[in-house]
Amino acid sequence: MEGVADIRVPGIVVIALTFAVAMVFGVVTLPDSVPPELGYLRPQWVVLVLIYWVIALPHRVGVIVAWSVGLLVDVLQGDLLGQHAIAFMLVAYISESLYQRLRMYTVWQQSIIVFVIVGLSQLINFWIESIAGVAEWSLWYLMPSVVSALLWPFVFLILRYLRRVFNVT
Amino acid sequence: MATDHLSNYLDDIRAALTVVVTPVIVAADLPNRTVTGLTEIFTTRDTMRRRISELDNELLLLRAKTEKMASLTAENNRLRDLLGSAAKLQDNVLVAELIGVDPDPERHEVVIDKGSVSGAFVGQPVLDAEGLLGQVIEVGPYISRVLLISDVAHSVPVQVVRSNLRLIAQGTGVTRQLELLHVQDTADIREGDVLVSSGLGNRFPVGYPVGVVNQVVHDPGKPFAKVTATPAAKLERSRHVLLVFTEDDGRSG
Numbered sequence: 001m002e003g004v005a006d007i008r009v010p011g012i013v014v015i016a017l018t019f020a021v022a023m024v025f026g027v028v029t030l031p032d033s034v035p036p037e038l039g040y041l042r043p044q045w046v047v048l049v050l051i052y053w054v055i056a057l058p059h060r061v062g063v064i065v066a067w068s069v070g071l072l073v074d075v076l077q078g079d080l081l082g083q084h085a086i087a088f089m090l091v092a093y094i095s096e097s098l099y100q101r102l103r104m105y106t107v108w109q110q111s112i113i114v115f116v117i118v119g120l121s122q123l124i125n126f127w128i129e130s131i132a133g134v135a136e137w138s139l140w141y142l143m144p145s146v147v148s149a150l151l152w153p154f155v156f157l158i159l160r161y162l163r164r165v166f167n168v169t
Numbered sequence: 170m171a172t173d174h175l176s177n178y179l180d181d182i183r184a185a186l187t188v189v190v191t192p193v194i195v196a197a198d199l200p201n202r203t204v205t206g207l208t209e210i211f212t213t214r215d216t217m218r219r220r221i222s223e224l225d226n227e228l229l230l231l232r233a234k235t236e237k238m239a240s241l242t243a244e245n246n247r248l249r250d251l252l253g254s255a256a257k258l259q260d261n262v263l264v265a266e267l268i269g270v271d272p273d274p275e276r277h278e279v280v281i282d283k284g285s286v287s288g289a290f291v292g293q294p295v296l297d298a299e300g301l302l303g304q305v306i307e308v309g310p311y312i313s314r315v316l317l318i319s320d321v322a323h324s325v326p327v328q329v330v331r332s333n334l335r336l337i338a339q340g341t342g343v344t345r346q347l348e349l350l351h352v353q354d355t356a357d358i359r360e361g362d363v364l365v366s367s368g369l370g371n372r373f374p375v376g377y378p379v380g381v382v383n384q385v386v387h388d389p390g391k392p393f394a395k396v397t398a399t400p401a402a403k404l405e406r407s408r409h410v411l412l413v414f415t416e417d418d419g420r421s422g
Contacts, residue, residue, distance in 0.1 A: 020196075027194060040274055077273070078314050081179050132174050
């Protein structure tokens with residue numbers, strides 16, 4: 001990548017910033033005019049970013065990073081400590097074991113896998129919430145995975161662009 | 170997770186991690202704040218002037234009322250002293266601003282910009298200008314999390330102003346609706362009754378408006394009547410809320 005190589009930012013900073021932005025998107029307040037039910041459509045931004053980094057840099061971002069990010073998301077959303085952490089660890093583990101195959105896929109094929117992975121993490125969240133006694137099952141729980149899968153191509157392209165510009169390896 | 174659910178051991182860790190995520194919450198609130206700021210910038214001078222004079226008038230009215238209130242409070246406290254009653258009508262409040270809303274529509278929780286540094290504590294009642302809003306459930310140094318009275322996991326002891334009937338109002342998960350539990354079919358309650366907090370349970374102070382009864386259904390097949398109420402507080406609209414510090418008997422201090 002000639003021409004852009006002189007931007008020197010440590011890779012860890014780029015990765016951390018993308019996670020931070022994803023978290024902001026995850027909790028950004030909807031305007032009052034929007035019906036609150038739209039909140040069910042909110043994609044799992046952090047999971048998308050996590051999947052991307054695991055596929056792109058499996059030697060740097062893995063289960064441990066997933067766990068730390070998950071803890072932060074738990075605190076951010078006021079969930080039980082460890083709930084998102086365990087879901088994200090599963091996400092990272094699956095993506096890490098599939099990364100060679102995922103890299104070969106086209107973006108839309110990846111979307112289907114993303115749908116399944118995000119769905120699984122939603123399911124784990126639901127299990128834990130229902131054990132803690134605060135959740136009731138509805139199909140709305142799966143909406144975030146549909147929306148996430150549809151948004152995956154854009155997230156993928158943006159993050160790949162960032163990775164190349166900042167030369168994160 | 171089980172530790173967190175069943176005990177308080179992890180509260181310190183949670184509070185520490187809250188500091189880390191505070192910038193994220195603040196950043197997430199930026200768009201909203203910018204829009205509000207821009208609308209303020211683009212209002213005309215005339216509108217501003219009119220608003221200021223309106224506010225001045227309102228201030229005057231409220232001041233007059235407060236003066237009356239002060240003397241009434243003093244008198245009330247004196248009478249209570251004579252009666253040997255413990256509850257005093259004196260609450261200090263701290264204004265806080267709402268900076269985040271739980272992204273999960275199933276849960277009615279908001280994040281406010283005051284934490285333990287400002288003296289907020291877990292269990293502290295939260296009001297808005299219209300009535301009772303909820304209570305603090307989690308405190309970090311600079312932010313805390315408030316559970317709204319409309320959450321399914323929240324109940325508040327209330328009293329009907331007209332008949333002094335004591336009841337419990339539970340959230341339903343719907344923002345504009347509370348449900349009153351275990352209302353006898355013969356109980357003296359009807360639509361339009363005002364509910365205030367009863368102060369039982371020592372969590373919420375006495376006498377703050379909670380809601381208005383909007384429906385009473387007597388079903389002969391059920392042991393209790395189904396009664397719902399509309400919360401007085403603007404649960405989904407309020408941007409400024411009040412944290413209440415009750416200077417009372419020292420029992421709940």
